[in-house]
Amino acid sequence: MRLMLVHPSALMYSEIFLRLEPLGLERVAGAALAAGHEVRAVDLQVSSRRDLDHELSRFRPEAVGVSLNYLANIPEAIDIARDVKAALPGCFVFFGGHSVSFVAGHVLDQAGGAVDAVLRGEGETAIIPLLGAIRDGGVGGVPGIVTADGAGPAPRLLDSIDAPRPARHLMRNRRRYFIGELDPCASIEFTRGCPWDCSFCSAWTFYGRSYRKASPEAAAAELASIAEPNVFIVDDVAFIRAEHGNAIAAEVERRRIRKRYYLETRSDVLLRNTEVFERWARLGLKYMFLGMEALDAAGLDLYRKRVSQDQNIHALEAARKLGIMVAINLIVDPAWDTRQFEVVRDFALSVPEIVHLTVLTPYPGTEIWHTESRRLTTRDYRLFDIQHAVVPTTLPLRQFYTELVRTQAVINRKHLGVAALTGAARVLTRNLAHGQTNFARMLWKFNRVYNPARQLADHRRTVRYELPVPAHSGNGAGRQLLYLHNRPPAHAHQAGSAPSG
Ligand code: B12
Numbered sequence: 001m002r003l004m005l006v007h008p009s010a011l012m013y014s015e016i017f018l019r020l021e022p023l024g025l026e027r028v029a030g031a032a033l034a035a036g037h038e039v040r041a042v043d044l045q046v047s048s049r050r051d052l053d054h055e056l057s058r059f060r061p062e063a064v065g066v067s068l069n070y071l072a073n074i075p076e077a078i079d080i081a082r083d084v085k086a087a088l089p090g091c092f093v094f095f096g097g098h099s100v101s102f103v104a105g106h107v108l109d110q111a112g113g114a115v116d117a118v119l120r121g122e123g124e125t126a127i128i129p130l131l132g133a134i135r136d137g138g139v140g141g142v143p144g145i146v147t148a149d150g151a152g153p154a155p156r157l158l159d160s161i162d163a164p165r166p167a168r169h170l171m172r173n174r175r176r177y178f179i180g181e182l183d184p185c186a187s188i189e190f191t192r193g194c195p196w197d198c199s200f201c202s203a204w205t206f207y208g209r210s211y212r213k214a215s216p217e218a219a220a221a222e223l224a225s226i227a228e229p230n231v232f233i234v235d236d237v238a239f240i241r242a243e244h245g246n247a248i249a250a251e252v253e254r255r256r257i258r259k260r261y262y263l264e265t266r267s268d269v270l271l272r273n274t275e276v277f278e279r280w281a282r283l284g285l286k287y288m289f290l291g292m293e294a295l296d297a298a299g300l301d302l303y304r305k306r307v308s309q310d311q312n313i314h315a316l317e318a319a320r321k322l323g324i325m326v327a328i329n330l331i332v333d334p335a336w337d338t339r340q341f342e343v344v345r346d347f348a349l350s351v352p353e354i355v356h357l358t359v360l361t362p363y364p365g366t367e368i369w370h371t372e373s374r375r376l377t378t379r380d381y382r383l384f385d386i387q388h389a390v391v392p393t394t395l396p397l398r399q400f401y402t403e404l405v406r407t408q409a410v411i412n413r414k415h416l417g418v419a420a421l422t423g424a425a426r427v428l429t430r431n432l433a434h435g436q437t438n439f440a441r442m443l444w445k446f447n448r449v450y451n452p453a454r455q456l457a458d459h460r461r462t463v464r465y466e467l468p469v470p471a472h473s474g475n476g477a478g479r480q481l482l483y484l485h486n487r488p489p490a491h492a493h494q495a496g497s498a499p500s501g
């Protein structure tokens, strides 16, 4: 069957810092290719709508799948579905991915017949039965499927994440993927799932708190096959298990793979497994995201981060000793007043790390969707990108955005200060010499993208597609009810001292 896979555009407020290859979509493509289907892919983060239209009319797919990891992309995806149906009326259009899995039935309703199905959960296990059923009939029996007729069987977890390998070769314009100065940059997955249970996050609910590891041989073979000099490790929390991180490192050393890496982890994991991070720093680990989230104990408790402020501070010291640059994430609560923004600005200026701010946002699939979302001020999908306030602000909304952007600008100026610019100039020269312009563009785009008037104006756009109204459960939904995948016993997490479910 001729299958076309599409990734929507980059989100407006994150595109200046990063744009990364859609690994999930590439893995779904890999599964379909391995089963003998003909597959094409278009990533609208790095290709235009014209490219997509051109590809549609040339390839004339029998099925089109759109990847929806981000809620904010849902309106764009529905519009794409409508265009595909208009151009190719017989084509089967379906959605899949992290965020759409939590709002499947609702999105089908809103699409008004333009979307035939949503595949909830992991795509590798469902794509082959789906393509077979489109041809032979019986799509209602595909694991994870939701159609206008209702939901099919539960989605199935992959037994091992070693296969299928991502079909990287399908992505055009690969040189446009980057994160900060890691330009160009590819992505890789060493583990899947997260055993923690932070209240604002849907990573654990999606995978039913399961945790799977790639075999060190498969991970290193995949890494060796990547052409880019820089690699983003997409794991929710990297190197939770020291022996796994060490085993991959040993394979990387054996194969003499030399790249620069960016990863995400937690402070307690960094402190517990410092020697693994040290080994990876020797192998080229340059940057890490640390989700600190809050600067005080009350905030850390509220988000159920299970990390203390002391651990956060020690983790920063540990990373500095290893020479790894940290990007700290802090969650801005819409309830903040000017004083709390000031505290964050003071903190940001007192540490050498990059400080990144995200606005507390209840998402379907998170616990806070059930506990806090009665206060939603908007249900416009496009505003659910953690850069907008979707619950009431204590400050007038205009002032809230002014404080937010002012804080981001202070942080940005810090990184564009004299010392940083000297470093940046060196990196820029190196990148430009290789024809890489993504990082250069990022440096100058900040004021255009981050602007309080623009953020406020985003709230006044005409809304065509809205999130469902949340079902409230007062003190929190029952855990099992939040899970999208149910974890079979064999996948019970194996995360050492991580909390148990
Ligand atoms: C790595 C990651 C990133 C990386 C991107 C890496 C990359 N190469 O694309 C970076 C750091 C850049 C990033 C950025 C952001 N991220 Co992010 N990210 C993740 C993370 C941790 C893993 C995603 C991943 O690559 N997983 C591995 C691959 C193999 O799995 P996958 O993509 O989910 O694909 C599988 C299924 O979803 C499905 N599938 C996917 N596509 C399709 C398509 C079809 C047709 C089908 C059938 C199935 C299918 O099958 C795949 C294989 O099983 C997830 C959390 C999570 N665990 O999912 C958050 C997550 C997706 N991100 C999130 C957010 C909020 C963001 C930002 C908006 C944050 C910000 N403001 O800065 C930005 C936006 C980026 C953008 N697109 O513009 C939220 C999404 C919230 C939401 N409901 O919208 C998540 C869920 C984390 C969370 N806190 O809960 N992210």
Ligand code: SF4
Pocket (backbone or CB within 6 Å): 194, 195, 196, 197, 198, 201, 202, 203, 204, 236, 237, 266, 291
């Ligand atoms: S540790 Fe990170 S990925 Fe895991 S639940 Fe918390 S925020 Fe989500």
